[in-house]
Amino acid sequence: MAARLATRLADLPEGSAVALRLGAENYFDTIRAILDAFAPKKQLDALYVTSTIPSKSILNALEVLEIPLDHIWFVDCISQIMMSSSEKHPHAIYVESPTMLENIMLKVEYLIRRSQGRGIVVIVDSINSLAIHNNTKILSEFLHIMVNNLRSKKAYTLIFSMEQYETEDIRNMMNLVCDETIAVEAEPGG
């Protein structure tokens, strides 16, 4: 599944915005496809916006999977609101709360400036967790501005949408801002 998804993403034109519809069972395979196959193949810096689980958890998983962190950076919107006292990771910057959508854009912009001219892929994980903390109106506005800004910089935007938690509003929002929707499915029998 990971190889198939990575190939599909690699065929997309620069600046594409893609909705990735996935089930919980495909979550880590999807992350692996992006961070271990698609981004290195295209020589991209991966900016991972997480509002679902703390960056520390994903970093631990990357460590287990032996995925190098050199070109992976996190914008962590959930650790501080959880009041977790864990130490800060040098590859993560923190936004106080997933409601501070402007600050998410600012941190992404900051990391882009520090990327030293490399291509960029921004992963938003996930639209569903952001929807818990924000109303549809402000979330649509956020995605519209951020995606268009990234498009103008020829950066890829990949937005996770967890099938189990998708609502009509979320589907409409994703249709509005994304060029394409990819349903991530496990290999038959795999």
Added chain:
Amino acid sequence: MPSKERDTSEDEVDRCVTGIEGLDNILNGGIPRGNTVLITGSVGTGKTSLCLEFLVHGALFGENSMYISVTESPEKLLKNIIPYDFFDEKLVRDGRLAFLDIPVIYDRLGLDKPEFDYEEIHILIDAIVGLVKELKVKRLVVDSITSVSYRLKSEEIIREFVLKLGSILSGQGTTTLLVSEISPTGERYSSYGVEEAISDGIIVMGNLERRGDLLRTLQVVKMRGTMHSRAKYVLDLTTTGVLLVPLLKGGSVAGGG
């Protein structure tokens, strides 16, 4: 819609490019050269950082830049700019970026009275203008005009100070930022209400509380000589400089901030 003639005249404006990408976009390319601009806001809104970055970029562009500080020592200010990725200490060593402590000027000029009248004000203006000419300063920051104004007896003297300083510096092609400190609930853009009326531009920096989150904001309320956005933006102070994005309207509190 702006007419073609207006667009053409906008293109012809001689601008002082701030080097702060988001702000230059808001200002349609930069501050019209020679303008005196009030940078106003309450504590912790990023006024000093914005002004320092304006000067550092100026020095990097080859424009001599000077910071007149009333309340903070040059050493402390330098500590604030060293973390900038684009700062080079050579700018200070080469005299492209100068810091001046105003209490030192007061001492040298023998201005030891607690309150200044017209005579002292003219001595102070002459001293500042003299330095600007001598050092060929193209960008000047006075931080803060509020602290200078504490020593001025009346609104008339404040008016005289800002107007005369601004007009002489404008004549020299120097773009000046005057920092104004106001209370968070202030309804005016300056402590005395005089500075805002005289300045060519007003940039308001604030804190916007939205559902318990505190966002730093910036809004250009007035800028003579150019078209500009009047919308409110959210800013972040980073080692790559001041970053700006539009304030999202979907969840903002009516009348907030």
